[in-house]
Amino acid sequence: MTDQKSTIAFVRTHMLEQLPPPRGEVGPAKWIKENLFSGWFNTILTLLSVFVIYSALSSIIPWMFGGVWNASSLAECREILDGAHAACWAVINERWQQIFYGTFFPSSEYWRTHVAFVLLLVAIAPVLFETVPRKLLFVTVVYPFLMVWLIWGGSLWGPIGVAAGFIVAYYAGKIASGYTGSGLSALIAVVAALVWWFLIGPLVVGGLNSVAPLFPLREIQSRELGGFVISMIIGVSGIALSLPIGIVLALGRKSDLPLVKMMCVGFIEFFRGVPLITLLFTASLLLNYFLPPSVTFDLTVRVIVMVTIFSSAYMAEVIRGGLAALPKGQYEAADALGLDYWQAQRLIIMPQALKISIPGIVNTFIGLFKDTTLVFFIGIFDMLAAAQSIRANSEWNGITWELYIFIGLIFWVCCFSMSRYSQWLEQKLRTDHR
Numbered sequence: 001m002t003d004q005k006s007t008i009a010f011v012r013t014h015m016l017e018q019l020p021p022p023r024g025e026v027g028p029a030k031w032i033k034e035n036l037f038s039g040w041f042n043t044i045l046t047l048l049s050v051f052v053i054y055s056a057l058s059s060i061i062p063w064m065f066g067g068v069w070n071a072s073s074l075a076e077c078r079e080i081l082d083g084a085h086a087a088c089w090a091v092i093n094e095r096w097q098q099i100f101y102g103t104f105f106p107s108s109e110y111w112r113t114h115v116a117f118v119l120l121l122v123a124i125a126p127v128l129f130e131t132v133p134r135k136l137l138f139v140t141v142v143y144p145f146l147m148v149w150l151i152w153g154g155s156l157w158g159p160i161g162v163a164a165g166f167i168v169a170y171y172a173g174k175i176a177s178g179y180t181g182s183g184l185s186a187l188i189a190v191v192a193a194l195v196w197w198f199l200i201g202p203l204v205v206g207g208l209n210s211v212a213p214l215f216p217l218r219e220i221q222s223r224e225l226g227g228f229v230i231s232m233i234i235g236v237s238g239i240a241l242s243l244p245i246g247i248v249l250a251l252g253r254k255s256d257l258p259l260v261k262m263m264c265v266g267f268i269e270f271f272r273g274v275p276l277i278t279l280l281f282t283a284s285l286l287l288n289y290f291l292p293p294s295v296t297f298d299l300t301v302r303v304i305v306m307v308t309i310f311s312s313a314y315m316a317e318v319i320r321g322g323l324a325a326l327p328k329g330q331y332e333a334a335d336a337l338g339l340d341y342w343q344a345q346r347l348i349i350m351p352q353a354l355k356i357s358i359p360g361i362v363n364t365f366i367g368l369f370k371d372t373t374l375v376f377f378i379g380i381f382d383m384l385a386a387a388q389s390i391r392a393n394s395e396w397n398g399i400t401w402e403l404y405i406f407i408g409l410i411f412w413v414c415c416f417s418m419s420r421y422s423q424w425l426e427q428k429l430r431t432d433h434r
Helices: 027-035 040-065 074-081 090-101 107-128 134-152 157-177 182-211 227-253 258-272 276-290 299-325 328-336 341-356 358-378 383-392 401-428
Strands: none
Touching: 074 090, 090 107, 090 227, 090 383, 090 401, 107 134, 107 227, 134 157, 134 227, 157 182, 227 258, 227 299, 227 358, 227 383, 258 299, 276 299, 276 358, 299 341, 299 358, 328 341, 341 358, 358 383, 358 401, 383 401
16 A cells, blocks of 8 residues: 555755856856867967966066166166166156157246146047036137147237137128028138138237237247157147048048049048158158248148148048948938938938947047157157157167157057047947847
């Protein structure tokens, strides 16, 4: 007989607690197992890599962190080290001002570069971050004119006169838009600005300067600029100007007007096919031969123009790629809403194209900023030229690595910051998987 009191339950009446996964299947242990020791070949490569890294760091770290920071010359550094193999960072401690401001920039005017740099951070903050108060966009608008006044000096009437040209262009275009189309009104605005800048403005500004100069500062010649300051001036100016010009060129290349398209294609293909150093030599040596004898352009301005033109050609292709990536339905949607060409570009097409093109745009910006070192070859004393000047001094003759490591670190900080901001902006603007 079967004992009816003893029963076996085939259905679980309560859940068991979840057991943790094996240690080798989660976390760092799993990553190490799958990526470093997944087989005999990867194991050998991992061990060899560890050996190479250890050998390099065992020499580099003592050299870097065991160096000398206080010395007045390389000979004094070597006396302090007493035969030890270590860096002589004293050259940075002694000559950092020459690296940052250049060889010829007057030390009494360093404060002007400090103010210009702080204002630059304030000016770009509302452009880069939407949480910054929008009222600071006023600083963004006036900063280019304040920067020119702070760096080059002179009376403030000069930058105000240049800014007045944009105001004249705005009102001329606004008045003309009531009688003509958008294209002709834009042309009238440009003509009005040119008339002001080259005919009326110089007379007005010259009269005001002769009567009552406004906040005059000591004038700084371009040959006195150098170091990190000149790299920032050329880099920031090229970045700020190449983006809008690149947008216009990209739209022109996709235009249905044959003449506009042909001009934009010719511009882009020519400047993409010519090395930047060639354009810089053209700006430095050849440009004056094609200008009237009475017309002179500042060398720094000429370099900024050439760097901007060169970068704009690359920027146009990056943005054209973003425009090509948009589905045709976006253009059709803009037409269905009854938007004209410029409204569709401003409200629908261009925001999406720029979002797609963020990696390429920032990559072009980084390349432009690093290319500012090429001005060394046309006689502008950037950081590389400052390093050469320091090494030519008898006190520091023979030093090399410390200077170029420090300069490379400066460029790395600037370029890495742009890269990280690009990644943050991409994540912020992501609309997929939401």
